[in-house]
Amino acid sequence: MLVMTTGAVMKVCEIFASIQGESTYAGLPCVFVRMTGCNLRCVYCDTTYAYEEGMEMSENEIIERVKSYGIKLVEITGGEPLLQREVLLLMRKLLDNGFTVLLETNGSESIKDVDKRVTVIMDIKTPRSGMFEKMDLMNLKYIKSDDEIKFVVMDREDYEWVKSFIKDYSLLNKCRILMSPAYGALLPYDLSKWIVEDRLPVRLNLQLHKYIYGADERGV
Numbered sequence: 039m040l041v042m043t044t045g046a047v048m049k050v051c052e053i054f055a056s057i058q059g060e061s062t063y064a065g066l067p068c069v070f071v072r073m074t075g076c077n078l079r080c081v082y083c084d085t086t087y088a089y090e091e092g093m094e095m096s097e098n099e100i101i102e103r104v105k106s107y108g109i110k111l112v113e114i115t116g117g118e119p120l121l122q123r124e125v126l127l128l129m130r131k132l133l134d135n136g137f138t139v140l141l142e143t144n145g146s147e148s149i150k151d152v153d154k155r156v157t158v159i160m161d162i163k164t165p166r167s168g169m170f171e172k173m174d175l176m177n178l179k180y181i182k183s184d185d186e187i188k189f190v191v192m193d194r195e196d197y198e199w200v201k202s203f204i205k206d207y208s209l210l211n212k213c214r215i216l217m218s219p220a221y222g223a224l225l226p227y228d229l230s231k232w233i234v235e236d237r238l239p240v241r242l243n244l245q246l247h248k249y250i251y252g253a254d255e256r257g258v
């Protein structure tokens with residue numbers, strides 16, 4: 039009997055191709071693999087449907103689907119992708135197949151075992167997100183210089199907190215730093231003004247896809 043090796047099974051919410059809306063890769067065509075499930079509940083979360091919705095897919099099915107788009111840039115996101123540890127091997131296989139792999143992770147799960155060829159885009163949740171206590175700050179030890187640390191800012195108080203955090207942990211020497219306004223809570227105008235006033239060398243990160251496709255659209 040012929041037995042097909044299809045690899046581990048994971049719960050996937052959606053797979054789609056779109057313009058990368060975030061990070062320093064913003065603007066490039068990208069395939070997104072959104073994993074189901076999240077251990078956090080950020081007050082601003084725009085992807086609550088990924089907490090539960092999804093279907094089981096084998097590693098091979100995911101890879102074949104990603105290949106079918108003919109785009110070499112792929113981002114693994116969620117939900118929180120690192121809750122399903124099978125994702126570690128999935129990313130390795132995608133890299134071995136010639137893909138550039140981005141991982142969007144919430145900062146609460148260890149990135150220690152993530153393949154070093156992956157570009158990690160790691161949130162550090164602020165106090166106003168409600169989730170700062172869940173952060174695994176040991177992750178700062180594993181961040182590489184070409185990774186990205188991202189703060190989603192809700193208001194001025196959050197912004198001041200982020201400034202102190204960046205200084206206290208010398209983050210500007212560590213990797214690229216992104217700062218995003220929480221969509222619907224803080225205007226890009228205000229955050230950009232504060233950054234320029236303070237001459238803070240961080241990158242303003244707007245969610246491009248929301249300006250292109252609308253804020254409530256799924257799978258874009």
Ligand SMILES: C[S@@+](CC[C@H](N)C(=O)[O-])C[C@H]1O[C@@H](n2cnc3c(N)ncnc32)[C@H](O)[C@@H]1O
Nearest residue numbers: 082083084085116117142143144161190220221
């Ligand atoms: C949906 S999350 C999935 C990955 C992971 N759970 C995380 O939080 O990093 C993807 C990114 O969207 C950001 N995000 C979610 N809701 C947002 C909002 N309303 N405004 C700005 N960014 C938001 C998150 O902070 C995160 O950087």
Ligand SMILES: Nc1nc2[nH]cc(C(=O)O)c2c(=O)[nH]1
Nearest residue numbers: 056057058059060115247258
């Ligand atoms: N176009 C687009 N770009 C994105 N970059 C990060 C996203 C995410 O939800 O993690 C995302 C997303 O949902 N859509």
Ligand code: SF4
Nearest residue numbers: 076078080083117144
């Ligand atoms: S960690 Fe990410 S997916 Fe989870 S609640 Fe926060 S923003 Fe949403």
Ligand SMILES: [Mg+2]
Nearest residue numbers: 084085115245
């Ligand atoms: Mg999103």
